[in-house]
Amino acid sequence: MRFRDKVVIVTGAGSGFGRTTAARFAEEGAKVVISDIDADGAHTSAGLVTGSHAEVEVVVGDISTMAGAAAMVEHTVTRFGGIDVLVNNAGIAQFDSTGSWDCTEEVWDRLLQVDLKSVYLCSKLAIPHMQARGRGAIVNLSSIAASVSIGGAAYAAAKGGIVSYTRHAAPELAPLGIRMNCVAPGFMRSPMSTGERHGLGPEEQEARLAAMGALVPMGHTGSPMDIAEAVLFLASDEAGYITGQELVVDGGYLVR
Numbered sequence: 001m002r003f004r005d006k007v008v009i010v011t012g013a014g015s016g017f018g019r020t021t022a023a024r025f026a027e028e029g030a031k032v033v034i035s036d037i038d039a040d041g042a043h044t045s046a047g048l049v050t051g052s053h054a055e056v057e058v059v060v061g062d063i064s065t066m067a068g069a070a071a072m073v074e075h076t077v078t079r080f081g082g083i084d085v086l087v088n089n090a091g092i093a094q095f096d097s098t099g100s101w102d103c104t105e106e107v108w109d110r111l112l113q114v115d116l117k118s119v120y121l122c123s124k125l126a127i128p129h130m131q132a133r134g135r136g137a138i139v140n141l142s143s144i145a146a147s148v149s150i151g152g153a154a155y156a157a158a159k160g161g162i163v164s165y166t167r168h169a170a171p172e173l174a175p176l177g178i179r180m181n182c183v184a185p186g187f188m189r190s191p192m193s194t195g196e197r198h199g200l201g202p203e204e205q206e207a208r209l210a211a212m213g214a215l216v217p218m219g220h221t222g223s224p225m226d227i228a229e230a231v232l233f234l235a236s237d238e239a240g241y242i243t244g245q246e247l248v249v250d251g252g253y254l255v256r
Helices: 016-027 039-050 066-080 105-131 153-176 204-214 224-235
Strands: 008-012 031-036 056-060 083-090 136-141 178-186 248-249
Touching: 008 016, 008 066, 016 031, 016 039, 016 083, 016 224, 031 039, 031 178, 039 056, 039 224, 056 066, 066 105, 083 105, 083 153, 083 224, 105 136, 105 153, 105 178, 136 153, 136 224, 153 178, 153 248, 224 248
Parallel strands: 008 031, 008 083, 031 056, 083 136, 136 178, 178 248
Antiparallel strands: none
């Protein structure tokens, strides 16, 4: 098991990429902290993770605020004694990209806070505990929206910020034994991409996924498992000499 007895925090683990990623870490022997603002989703994820007989903690709160992020880190350290891996997965979508450059100030601020500021806050608070152990790994979830015009301007700005933050922070963290990388998902079958979170019905969701898949050279959308496996690789010792990198998981969309 690659992560036996490692302490892993996954933010936004109440659904989608986060839920699958948390479950995979548990299968690989990790002690997993599931963080989400959605209490029901977080506890549902915990039920799946405990099926792997792993040690699991649920922390419900808004980690896009200093108080929420601090509570998550404090709970983790109190329960498990430290932090080995942080997966900054929490995020929300802009969804309607029509005229997205002209979104409201409230939409802009909320997207930047949840998608980008949370990465800064959680990393800032977790890094000292990794430093105390002499090593650690942080994996941030970006998006191909950082490189191509999809998803909305505010969303893209946040995801582009994650890539830049990762590239800048990585060389500063390297002497501390801490690696930071990011994963950039393409078109994926997840609650965020399908429109489920925005009230679309099953037929509308399938039509949306089919349209996305038609744009991808591999001919279909990806799955949360594709992202989970990429995250686990970057967090593992197998990627021990990799830092500051963006791993694109998009079925060839960006290079088509």
